[in-house]
Amino acid sequence: MRPDTSEALEQVMARGGGLDTLLRDLTDRAVGEMPGAAACSITVSRSDRLLTLAGSGTLIGGLDQRQYENGSGPCVDAAETREEQYAPDLAEETRWPQYTAYALSTGVRCVLALPLDVEGEAGAALNLYGTVPGALGADRAPARDLAARVGGAVDTALRVERERSSAADIRLALLSRSVIDQAVGIVMARERLDAEAAMRRLVRASQDRNVKLRDLCARLVARAAGRAPSGGGQ
DSSP states (O other), X not given: OOTTHHHHHHHHHHTTOOHHXXXXXXXXXXXXXXXXXXXXXXXXXXXXXXXXXXXXXXXXXXXXXXXXXXXXXXXXXXXXXXXXXXXXXXXXXXXXHHHHHHHHHTTOXXXXXXXXXXXXXXXXXXXXXXXXXXXXXXXXXXXXXHHHHHHHHHHHHHHHHHHHHHHHXXXXXXXXXXXXXXXXXXXXXHHTOOHHHHHHHHHHHHHHHTOOHHHHHHHHHXXXXXXXXXXXXX
């Protein structure tokens, strides 16, 4: 990965690329770049729980999830303490007994988990898995450099995701406001009411029918325009 990974990621996402696909590609490239790494994943704390944001195609199912379930493991500790965690040989590791037994059963012998600096998240980590004892510890400087770049890319991806979500919420709010205003105008004309009374009439109708105000107004506007209602219950 080049130093401009974050910029490239932002450009691709702005053109409509999916977050999952882009970060999966990022972990695949990390495996190719890091000597001794057989698999890679990205852990992020969201809504007070840890989850795997992306994993390389070589990642064995459960390597991260077992840690989240047990509340312990190298990637859990790296994300929560923001300190680097390295297990050179899981066959001799004593810190995470439940997790260690599972990881060894999958063929994993060493793990390196590095904390990621991701804005707006309680904790995050880059997890590298090796199948040979000591494969990830000879020189950890490249892994730390990789973690810094991955952290920047993840930060960018999550920011773009948040901006997209916010924009969608704004568009929905504006559309809802427009439909409601149109419905108020229709009721004002039909019932010879002022705007405040017309709004109260619509709110009362939505409550009586157990229908969202936006949906009720959309149906009213559609009927007034001679169109079939597009959705929403009565």
